[in-house]
Structures are given as structure tokens and as C-alpha cells.
Amino acid sequence: MSINRVNISGNLTRDGELRATAGGTSVLAFGVAVNDRARNQQTGNWEDRPNFVDCVMFGARADALARYLTKGTKVAIEGKLRWSQWQDRQTGQNRSKLEVVVDEVEFLSARGAEGATGGQQRQGRQQPVYGAPQDAAATPGAPAAPRPQVPPVQTPPSADVYDTDIPF
Incomplete structure (x- = not known):
């Protein structure tokens, strides 16, 4: 039995490039x-010492993430090696490469974090700012439609773990 799992985090080196196979499957x-x-x-x-890792994602998730994967964005990815x-058509030489087929993407920097917008700093990490959605249909002077109550987003308590707490 062998295990083929990869977990890495780093910055995107280029914008995602979305293409499609002859069968219509999206490839990012x-x-x-x-x-x-x-x-x-x-x-x-x-x-x-930098390492540059090529990554590829397939299907509907590739379509959905293509516009969010932009150069400089900090991400954590999980996948498998392929x-x-x-x-090579020009030289006739055999070529090869190792790449990560991505299963999961987690964004570690807030959108627009380069310009320090869209988030507020808390405990050294970017946290998203949540607000009420803008009502585009509202007209000046007209009463606003009632909005449903949304519970506030709660932050989990910090856990203090010491070496003596770990049982091994």
C-alpha cells in the first residue's frame, strides 16, 4: 500500500490559467x-530557498475558482502527486514533470489584502469583515424592507496547549 497525499502552503506565482479538454472538462x-x-x-x-510547484485542478471547481486564484494570493492546497x-515536438526529446492534482484549496489571505482592504487585523491574521448586504432595489425616501436577524459570527476561544498536555 502507498499513500499519495500532498499538503503545501505558499503564494501563487501566476494567475490561474483556465482551459478545457477536447471533451469539455475544465482544467485550471x-x-x-x-x-x-x-x-x-x-x-x-x-x-x-524557493520551490515552485505546478498545480492543476479539474471540473466545475476549476471554473468556480479560476477568478479567485490570482498572483500573490496565499493559499493552502491539498492533493496528490501526478x-x-x-x-517535445520541437526537439524530439522526452520531457517529464511532477505536479499536484488539487483536491482542496484554502485561501490564507483575504481578497484584496495587498491593499489592506476587506479585512481587519486580529491576532496577526486577516479576518473578513461581515456586513449587511446592500439593497440595490431601495429607492431614496422609501421605507427599507425588514431584514432577517442574523446571529453574529463568533470566534472560537483560543486554546493554550503546552508540551506537558500532549500525552506522547
Whole structure:
């Protein structure tokens, strides 16, 4: 038995590229940059070394996420590795690559976070700002339609975990 699961988080290196197969299946390709820390042998300092990971997503979810996956967005992805091999049409040489077939995407930065809009800072993370939707049909001077009561969004309590609390 073998396990083929990948979990990475990083920044998108380019906007998602949406295409379709001959059969009509949507294919979304994008890249994620992740860092690896290593000690420089000459200086003894720790350095970040970037790794660029090609990712691909298929189907209706690819259509839905295409407009949100833009360069610089911080994401966490889960998927599986797939190795592809083909022959280069121009040189005739065999080529191959390893890519992640994405099952899940989680956005780690708020939309528009580069401009510091759309979120408020809480505990070092971007948190979305929730507000009442704008009523486009409202006319000036007309009474507003009653809105249903929406319970406030609650933040879970922080958990303090210490090494002595872990049973192994």
C-alpha cells in the first residue's frame, strides 16, 4: 500500500490559467511558491530557498475558482502527486514533470489584502469583515424592507496547549 497525499502552503506565482479538454472538462493550471530553509555552508546563515510547484485542478471547481486564484494570493492546497511524460515536438526529446492534482484549496489571505482592504487585523491574521448586504432595489425616501436577524459570527476561544498536555 502507498499513500499519495500532498499538503503545501505558499503564494501563487501566476494567475490561474483556465482551459478545457477536447471533451469539455475544465482544467485550471497555476503555480505555488513554497520555501525551504537551509544553512548556507559558506556563511553559516539560514536562507530561504524557493520551490515552485505546478498545480492543476479539474471540473466545475476549476471554473468556480479560476477568478479567485490570482498572483500573490496565499493559499493552502491539498492533493496528490501526478507524474507526466511527453515528447517535445520541437526537439524530439522526452520531457517529464511532477505536479499536484488539487483536491482542496484554502485561501490564507483575504481578497484584496495587498491593499489592506476587506479585512481587519486580529491576532496577526486577516479576518473578513461581515456586513449587511446592500439593497440595490431601495429607492431614496422609501421605507427599507425588514431584514432577517442574523446571529453574529463568533470566534472560537483560543486554546493554550503546552508540551506537558500532549500525552506522547
